Amino acid sequence: MGLHEKKIAGVPQFVSYFVPVIESMRQFEGQARPKQVFQKIIGNYEIPAEFLALTHKKGGSQFENKVSFARAYLVKAGVMTAPARGIWGLSDAGWKATLSDEWAANIFRIAREGFAVDDEEEKAPEDGVVSDSLGFWFVGASWSEGDQTERFLRDGIWQNGYEDKFSKLVRQMKSGDRIAIKSSFTRKNDVPFENYGRAASVMRIKAIGTIMGNRGDGLTVEVNWEEIDPPKEWYFYTYRTTVARARVEEDDMARRLVAFTFDGAEQDYGYFLGHSYWAERFAPNVDPMSISEAEDAAEDDNLSEQEILPYTVDNIISEGGFLERETLTGLVDRLSSKKNMILQGPPGTGKTWLAKRLAKALIDRKSPLPDQLRSVQFHPSLSYEDFVRGYRPSSNGLTLTDGIFLQVIEAARAQPDLAHVLIIEEINRGNPAQVFGEMLTLLENTKRNRADAMELAYRKIPGEKIHVPDNLYIIGTMNIADRSLALVDLALRRRFAFVTLEPLLNDAWADWCRDKSFPEDVIALIRDRVGALNEVIARDRALGPQFRVGHSYVTPSDDDCSDARVWFSEVIDTEIAPLLEEYWFDAPERARDATQALRVGL
Structure with a gap:
């Protein structure tokens, strides 16, 4: 198979040119003009004349277009440079890189975080999203009275089964938006990839349609439906809530889901298995004991939708919360908007107790999924390398390993419709500014997007950037009676809402x-x-x-x-x-x- 026919799984075809471009640049001692690189690749890889004669819809050479796309992504990833107009350059990272198809795919995924593909011919099949201006909605149809899919298709509508939930999202739906009826569950058996007997998240697409009108009541939209028979099944990146909007403007995984659902693209399982969140769960050598009982309990081989018990401020009160209902509701609302909150107060005021229950009220789930609610305790010796990312001993020497903060970030990215909460106990016992590092800036509720992503101190791939997802919330606790601790950094104070808890013998x-x-x-x-x-x-x-x-x-x-x-x-x-x-x-x-x-x- 020639270079012009080569396709690396899970990425656009032009990514196959990454390695040839770097090889050619090395042969030119790190600097060359575009035409020189084109000719070097043609000679090195014996590109046939009939392919070189092909043009894209704007009249340019398909071959040169692919090489230029490759170079643009390599510059974005920090592997190549632009030392002068009309000159391509090779960076230190480009000289040091160990070239392979896997390297090329990883470089593409990193570069893509801040770089959109504009030419339709160069998009992967999964990227064929119609427009970022359209809304793409995934909705459930199971009510307490049973599955409403048949009624919705017959009456040309979709209805929200809750009067007190999701109404704001339903009002955001507009004419022309695309909508799909789905059901979500987990499955261990009969999955189309090697899962080593572990539960995989599945989303079944039953029908797709176009919204024709919104009645404005937060309950009903009118839809021109098309039944999917038999239904299609999508794995890994699934929506479990009744109403979810695919954020195609922010997330490559959402774009792939939309293309699968509405444009008939095939799902590339290898792409998702290469993502750190799922790679860890479906690795052949993972310790079965590392899969929590709660995660195992969520498995459902009978393909029924999971029953979710809600959790509200009324539950907090019934379990021993002595604050007024209005106060608790205000705390949940403030956490939802600010994203970060610290509960401070004298010893014994129930800071950790309340933090866990505020988290469950925000998640609105009595038993959150294992990845949705995690806790860590700060201590004086905790470092950035422990909390965010750093080198740790392994059988192969030192390995760059993600800490709990990056783990919860990846979990939140993989489950975008679900709220995720990280509780940091005794946050002032460590040095928060040092432990968070550059991530402290990304905690701000106004910087929870890909445009504000930053490079970390330790990068797994040149140009790798990280941002904190909008669905990740942080609750810290702080004992203000501990005299051994310094004052909290002002930069941290600006990014957190502070709530003081009092002794309540009311x-x-x-x-x-x-x-x-x-x-x-x-x-x-x-x-x-x-x-x-x-x-x-x-x-x-x-x-x-x-x-x-x-x-x-x-x-x-x-x-x-x-x-x-x-x-x-x-x-x-x-x-x-x-x-x-x-x-x-x-x-x-x-x-x-x-x-x-x-x-x-x-």
Whole structure:
């Protein structure tokens, strides 16, 4: 097979010219004119005359066009340079590169992050998107009453099955937009690629159509439908929510999905298996124990849609959240808009407890998928190399390895319709500016797009750029009573919303204690004693309000005790007294007096 016929899987045909261009540039000692490179490739690869005679629709040479496209991408990737007008140059990366088809495909994917293909003839079949100005919608049709696909096709409509969800998205649908009815599930068996017995995400396309009108009620759009019989199945990059818009302007994977769904393109499984997110999950040597129980539980070989139990602020309240419903709703809304939030407060105010539940309320899922909600704890020795990317020992020496932050970024990119949350506990125990590095800039909610992508300190491929997806949220917790920690960097403060949690021995706390069979006199005693202690701490010049004792210390769990007085006495002895001894380490008599005051009447 000649160069003009060669096709590397998963990328446009002109990517096959990457290696020949670099080889030719090396033969010219790193600098050459375009015509010289054209002639060198023709001679090296014996390009037939009949192919050289072919022209594209604008009249230019197809061969020269492909070579020029290759050179443009190589410049974007940092492998080639433009030292002068009409001169092509080779960079240090171009001299050092180990040339192969795999290298060429990776270079293309990196360069493409900031470089759109304009010539239709040079696009991969998967890239044949009609227009970035059109909307491409993927919607579900399963209601509590059953599958509505047949009714939708018969009546020429699609309807949102929820009155309180997705209405904003439905109102964004406009005439001319394309729409597809889908169902999403996971499958272990009978997949068209080697999955080594692991569950793969599947999206079944049942019908496609064009939106003819929007009734403006957030519920119904009119559609000219075309049934897909038999339905088509798409793997890896799937939408699990009822309404999702494919962001073709931002994501190559979305463009491929749209071309598959509406233009009849074949799915290139190799392209997705080459993506780090799926490569890790479907690698032949991956440890089966590394697949979490939650992920395994999501598997569904019966091809039914997964039942999702919602999670709202009402769940937070029922589980022991003592903030007002309006306050909790405001926190979820603020997190949704700002993208980054830090919960700070005295010890025992439930910062980590609330962070996890705010995350689930944002995700709107009682049991989030394993990749949707992850946690990490900062500590003084944590580095950029641990958190973002760095070299780590392996059997082959040192390997450039992604940390948890890049892992959650890739997971969010792979599941664009789902919210993903990273909880960072004790964020001020590390050095956030140092740990995040250049990624700190990318946290801003206004820079969550490909146009603001940046190169990392450690790049796997020359020119590689990363951006933080719009569906990734970060919640940090911070104990403001820890005297060993420095003030938070101002750059971090600007990118996070800060919320201070207070000790809450309010009516909601009292109702919780009553539900645990605490007598009224014990509830009143705990509230009075802890309240008095916190007043003493707040007035102490060496301490202050940030050192008050939080309500978590005196909030019983379901099976904490049978005798409320005994339980409170044990909490004083084993939790509060040691804390006070640490507070007043230079005045032990004050700690002793405060502890005795708590015990009076017990």
